Amino acid sequence: MSEAVAVRKPAGRRFELDDRLKAYKGIWVFVEHEQGETHPVSWELMGEARKLADKLGVEVAGVVLGPPGPLSQRFCEQAFHHGADLCYLMADPILADYRNEPFTKGLTDLVNTYQPEIVLLGATVQGRDLAGSVATTLQTGLTADCTELNIDMDNRGLAATRPTFGGSLLCTIVTKNFRPQMATVRPRVMALPEPDLRRSGRIVLHELGMIEADIITKVLSYIPDSRQDKAQLPFADIIVAGGRGMKKMENFKLIWDLARVLGAEVGASRPVVQAGWVETERQVGQSGKTVRPKLYIAAGISGAIQHRVGMEDADVIIAINNDPNAPIFQFASYGIVGSAMTILPALTEGFRRQLAAARKAG
16 A cells, blocks of 8 residues: 655664665656657756755656657657656557557556656646556555655655645645655746756667557547636746735726736636636636736735745736735745735736837837
C-alpha cells in the first residue's frame, strides 16, 4: 500500500531512511508534449527540480516518451536547456500520442530500472491521468495540485504543500516509507526559468517493449480543444478580477470595462462563479485557475486562502476593498480602501486617458 501522510515531526526526532530507500537517487521531470509541442509546465517544474536537486546534491533528469526521430531528441535538448543533467528517452511509434496504458508502462519501467527518489509531473489533464496510474502501479505516494515543494534535509524527503479542506488550510505532505515520492503541480504555480542554450547533457535510451496489439485504446484522430479561443487566464499578463464585493451581477460590468481598456483577461473568485456572474473558466483559485500575471487587480475580493493560492505569485497585486482588514491587504503590492463601484470607473477613465495620450505621443 502507498503512504502519503501529513507529518509533524516531534522536536529532536530524526527520521532515518532504510537501505532500500537510500538506493533511490535523483529528481525526474516528466516532459509533457502534444502534437509536437511541449507543455510549459514541464519547464516550470524543471526549474523547481533544479533547486531541489541542488539541495540534495543529485542530478535532474527529464523523461521523454515519444515517437522515434528528431522531435523526441529536441525535447531532450529543451530539457537540458532548462536545467536537466540527463534525459531518459523512450522512443517508440506507439508513444507518438498520449495513451494511458503505454505511457504508464513506459514510465513505470523507467522508475523501476533507474530508481529516482522524486518524480514530478504537471497537474494537467495528461499529467493527472498518468501520475495516478503510475503511483498506483508502483504503490507509492502521490501529492496532487501542489503549490510549493521543498526538501526535508533530515530525511531527504519531499515536503509537498497543497491547500486542503476547500482551500481553507495548507497541508504539507510527505511520503515516508515509499519511493519514488511523486507530486503534480499546476501550470504557472512555479516560475518559468530562462533557458540556457549552452547547456547539454547525456541521453539514456530505453525500450518500451510493447506492440500495438497489446494496447486496447486507439487514436483515431486529433480534435483541437474547442475552448482554445476562450479565456486563457494562466497565460495572461494582466488580469482584472472581481469578487462578491461587487455586490451584484450588473456591477461586474465595471470589471469588464477596465479589462477592455487594459487589454486584460477577466477573472473571478469562486462565489462569483457559483452565482453565475461569469463562466467557470474565469475562476481563479484552488478550485479554478492558477495565474502568474505581471499585474493582478482584485476588486471586491477578500483574499481568502482558496483564492490566494491561485494568484499570489503575480508580479504586482492591486487590491480594492472597502474592508481595511481584508486578508488580501496582507499580501497585496498596493491596496486601495474604498468602494470598487466608485474606484473602478475612476481607474478605467484614468487608464483610458493615459493610453490615449501615449498613443498620440507615439
